[in-house]
Amino acid sequence: MPPHNQSVLLVVEQEQISKSALYRWLKEAKEQGLVVAGSQVKNTQSWSNEAKLAVIIEMAAMNAQERSEYCRQKGLYV
DSSP, X not given: OTTTOOOHHHHHHHHTOOHHHHHHHHHHHHXXXXXXXXXXXXXXXXXXXXXXXXXXXXXXXXXXXHHHHHHHHHTSOO
């Protein structure tokens, strides 16, 4: 999850939790609109209003280079 966007495997190793628990928490957070989890989301039109707002809030403190990288990670830029 932002701002770190670490891989699932890295988080599982670092935090010593199961992969299934992490995926479940990620799914729950996404359903609640708390984050836009993952990368290369193909259909941004299906994002909830909460998810769109989360992206705006996450990007608010970023400079242009950070925003560009963030958008590439999310699949918003090619």
